[in-house]
Structures are given as structure tokens and as C-alpha cells.
Amino acid sequence: MGHAEPIRVEVVYALPGRQKLTVLSLPAGTTLAAAIELSGIAADFPDFDAVSAEFAIWGKLTGPDRQLADGDRVEILRKLKIDPRLSRRELAKEGQYMSGPGVFPDDSG
DSSP: OOOOOOEEEEEEEEETTEEEEEEEEEOTTOBHHHHHHHHTHHHHOTTOOTTTOEEEETTEEEOTTOBOOTTOEEEEEOOOSSOHHHHHHHHHHTTOOSOSTTSSTTOOO
8 A cells, every 4th residue: 555645735824014825745634733733833923823713725714624635725814803894884984995005094005
């Protein structure tokens, strides 16, 4: 019985001013949680909390026990500070939209 070929996956995490993308070669059957641990995200982002984080593979929500497949892109999702729908409603009341520079307080454009 031969060994399964390793799989290649990406693990990505982004904050407003910083991001990390790690490409890993892992044994087939590796879980999402294991890939995140092996990516070193927790060491690079001390405030990262894997317990309360949500995860997606190519934009589709999934759980930490999901077994990964070759080519998967694991996305670590951070909590939003404000619901985008609420933000759009508030901007609409002021006659603004969610595009263009100057819409958000930290937008320097």
C-alpha cells in the first residue's frame, strides 16, 4: 500500500494593516484546525483566537474539523466591527454610499 500524495493548501489571515498568506504541503487527511496551527498564524498575530474565529474554504463557511483537499484556500475570518447592512443604512441616511475615498473614518484617500 503506497503513501498518499501530499496536498497543497493556502492559509490566509488579514487585519486592516497586515496580512499573512502561508502555503503548506500537508499529508492527505489534514484538518483545517491542524493546517491553521501549522501555518504559524497564532505566533504572528498574538491577538488571534482560534476558538472564536470562523473559517471558510474559498469563501464557504466550514468548521475546524473539515479535512482539506489539494488546492484548498483556508480563510480565517475575523469578526466585523459593524454589520455591513447597518453601515449601508446609516450611510444612506446621510446620502452617502460604501464606495470611494473618505467613506470610512480610517480611509486616508
